[in-house]
């Protein structure tokens with residue numbers, strides 16, 4: 001390459017030249033929010049100088065208020081698992097509103113296959129099926145739950161890909177169907193008393209470990225596999241993806257299936273943690289999961305976002321929720337504030353996009 | 361049918377509801393030949409390209425590729441058969457970078473038994489991208505930049521580099537220089553000349569008379585969805601072609617286009 005005006009002269013692709021990652025902004029926002037609540041704890045007269053996340057008693061083993069931290073991450077973990085799937089759906093240019101009711105339906109169904117025969121020496125008072133369904137090996141409820149999720153996701157995806165119904169409508173329909181299934185399953189009766197092995201899935205900090213493991217797995221998948229690349233490509237420019245030879249329809253079905261399987265898995269973890277399933281489980285979860293993704297910088301127009309962003313978004317979500325409780329904000333005001341924050345996150349995304357459009 | 365024909369269409373027709381975008385197009389392309397398609401806006405040029413490349417399904421007619429009747433179910437089929445296309449809409453994914461776009465739909469991968477979850481071989485793709493850009497002399501300051509942050513001309517260069525990086529049995533370019541500056545246009549024209557030297561056939565859709573006369577052997581004129589002239593470069597000139605484009609003239613044998 002002798003001629004400087006020819007070729008790829010001076011071509012570089014080192015990491016330093018890449019733009020400031022959006023995830024860092026969210027991380028700083030997280031820190032800022034923590035300090036805001038910390039400050040509120042010091043300033044609000046009725047708080048009596050309590051700390052939000054730090055330990056105020058004079059202990060030597062830790063500086064953190066572990067009880068509150070644990071509550072925050074446990075709260076975040078289960079909805080966070082759903083958010084991992086919702087992230088992929090939104091990156092592909094879609095939306096999934098059915099995940100909350102799917103949690104309810106899956107929990108009811110799965111728990112029916114995870115019941116134990118003897119409760120306190122007597123027969124299980126909540127038995128759904130006959131004797132055959134008692135004390136099944138753990139793998140059975142797991143397979144039933146994940147298959148149910150895959151089935152619902154396949155319907156969502158097929159409707160969206162093959163009949164071209166807008167994702168909002170298709171998954172809204174599924175939202176009602178799943179809540180209906182959850183209520184019809186036992187006519188509203190809770191299903192309880194799982195086997196010992198089933199109760200281990202959501203025990204203690206298990207939900208958090210599972211969330212972290214799945215987050216790492218899907219971070220890797222989105223970044224380093226063909227599936228991930230095509231998900232971004234479809235959300236970025238669906239026509240271009242099609243013209244490049246990507247089987248867009250099949251890929252969309254796969255994305256919705258994975259999202260619904262993650263929601264189903266969240267249902268398994270949740271019902272195991274609570275040792276019971278109720279038809280009302282998962283109310284608002286679909287919205288909270290979308291909120292986590294959006295707060296985490298996943299663009300509702302598709303093509304942009306990351307698992308790291310969503311995990312940080314989940315943390316922000318958890319901290320804000322727990323912070324509101326900490327400063328003793330009433331539950332209804334909490335809902336309103338949460339709504340405001342979600343709208344704010346979307347507006348921020350819009351502003352960012354418009355600024356990017358002006359630059360190019 | 362003779363052996364040296366790359367592409368032939370017979371009675372190729374596309375209707376969009378009531379819009380007759382393409383009617384009874386009979387077109388042939390010989391081995392090593394470079395043909396230009398000209399015509400006013402809306403004449404049906406891109407529609408013709410979309411039928412050949414399987415982006416859309418034709419209303420009727422036959423397409424033969426190297427003598428075989430073909431019916432591409434989608435653009436992937438056409439590409440696998442060896443047709444590389446620069447679409448007028450460019451077909452780039454804005455949020456991805458240059459190597460991602462070059463290899464979109466045909467990524468270099470590892471661990472292929474993982475199916476859709478097979479791993480991307482980023483290193484190999486980056487290297488091939490740099491090689492390809494050097495081969496085509498396309499200048500892009502930073503290949504890790506997303507397409508969104510590139511100028512119109514740079515986007516076009518990426519789209520062209522994408523076709524030129526891969527060996528093909530037929531290259532189709534739909535207005536490849538429409539948004540390009542003088543230098544970049546010259547670069548694209550050089551890429552076309554390289555294809556000519558390599559004996560690779562080409563269909564070039566263009567409004568640029570000078571370019572067409574510089575580059576191709578034959579000019580096919582479209583008018584209101586029909587082919588109205590098929591002119592060898594030696595037998596025609598700019599004014600003549602304009603007369604066909606505007607409808608002032610119609611070639612013998614294509615009277616139904618009038």
Ligand SMILES: Nc1ncnc2c1ncn2[C@@H]1O[C@H](COP(=O)(O)OP(=O)(O)OP(=O)(O)O)[C@@H](O)[C@H]1O
Pocket residue numbers: 376379380381399400401402403404405406407408448
């Ligand atoms: N998807 C579609 N639905 C309906 N009509 C269409 C569609 N695509 C193209 N057309 C119409 O078909 C006609 C031919 O369009 P085409 O894109 O082939 O023109 P063109 O010759 O490529 O023009 P240009 O030089 O502007 O690119 C136009 O009248 C256009 O409006």
Ligand SMILES: [Mg+2]
Pocket residue numbers: 405406407448534
């Ligand atoms: Mg066109």
